[in-house]
Structures are given as C-alpha cells and as structure tokens.
Amino acid sequence: MTEHKSPQDVIAAARRTLDIAWQGWTDYLDAGERRYAGLITAITLSRSVTNVLQNLKHLVEGFDPWWEAARTVLYNETASWFVELRNVIEKQGTIAGMSASVRFDKIPLEEVRRMRRVAPEGARALFLVDELGRNGWDVELPDCSSVRVYYRADDPLLHQTLRFDSAPNGRPIGELFPTYFGWLRDLVDEAERRFLRTDE
Structure with a gap:
C-alpha cells in the first residue's frame, strides 16, 4: 500500500477520486449498458x-x-x-429498492421511429x-x-427518473447526487486552499 508523501499528493488523489466518481455519474446519465456500473462507481467513490x-x-x-469544522457540511440526511448506500453496496454487492419511471410531455413518436431505423439485426422488441x-x-x-442492446434516447420530451425507496424525502437520484457531489468538491477545494496555499 502506497502512502501519500505530501499534502499535494493527498489533494491530487482526492481530485482523482472525484473525477472518477463524476465519470461514473456521466456513465449513469448516458443511460447505456454502463448505467448500473456508473451509478455504483459514482456512489462508492464519491464517499471515498x-x-x-x-x-x-x-x-x-x-x-x-x-476537519471537525469542515465536515459539518456533510451532517445532513442526504x-x-x-x-x-455505499455501505450496502460494499457489503451486499448490489442496490435494492430502485424504481425507474418515465414521463412523456407527448408520445415521442419520432424517437421511436429513429430507434426502429437504427435497430440492430435480430431486434425483436423495442423497450423504453x-x-x-x-x-x-x-x-x-x-x-x-437473447441480449439487451441499449440506446440513449435523446428526445427532450422524455423525462426519466430513478428513485430509491430509502432516498431522503423520496427525491430522485438525479437531484440528490449532484448536490452531494458538490459538497464533496467544495470540501476538497477548501482543503486545497487551507493546506496548499502559497505565500505571495
């Protein structure tokens, strides 16, 4: 196990961890086959x-x-x-209690037509x-x-939501994670200002 040799190493490692967590979130948002892996990565690494x-x-x-003062930003339900959630993932290897929903501002017929045009060979059913x-x-x-082949639907009238049964106030993960991530990013920024500041 490598130990950090300097405060610069620690801040760089924290930023790398944030970057990988955000890449996981991006994978989740892309809504393809990496969605679940991206969500797991975002949750576990952001906590790290x-x-x-x-x-x-x-x-x-x-x-x-x-640290005692700075971490108070994380003393909240979210x-x-x-x-x-991270503890459950690490100990059980999965997340339970998720549900997805979709709301259409209108039936996305053009998106459905586009999906049919680009369907892979052997496609027997389209799912949204x-x-x-x-x-x-x-x-x-x-x-x-059979296998599932995923496709990102880009119709702005199609709104997808993923919720966890245990989420604070029933809020969707799409609202909760960016807020949580922002707190962590601010904490790293504050640590950098406090411990890596240079005298001018």
Missing part, C-alpha cells in the same frame, strides 16, 4: 473522497480542528444516506425504460439466446 482527505492528518498542522431507466432492444442471437 472524505477518506482520502483524512490522509492529510499526518502531513499538515491543524488538520483535526479544520450525505448520511449516501454513506449508508427498463428497471434502470435505460432504453433499447431485446435482440435475438443466431443461437436463439
């Missing part, structure tokens, strides 16, 4: 940011009082929920919104087995 920052403890003076809010086709393979 605070663990990475705590490596500053033995490298800088004044970490403990700073941040606690993400910690619990599976359990993770993805769209695509059920495709029959030559050996008569």
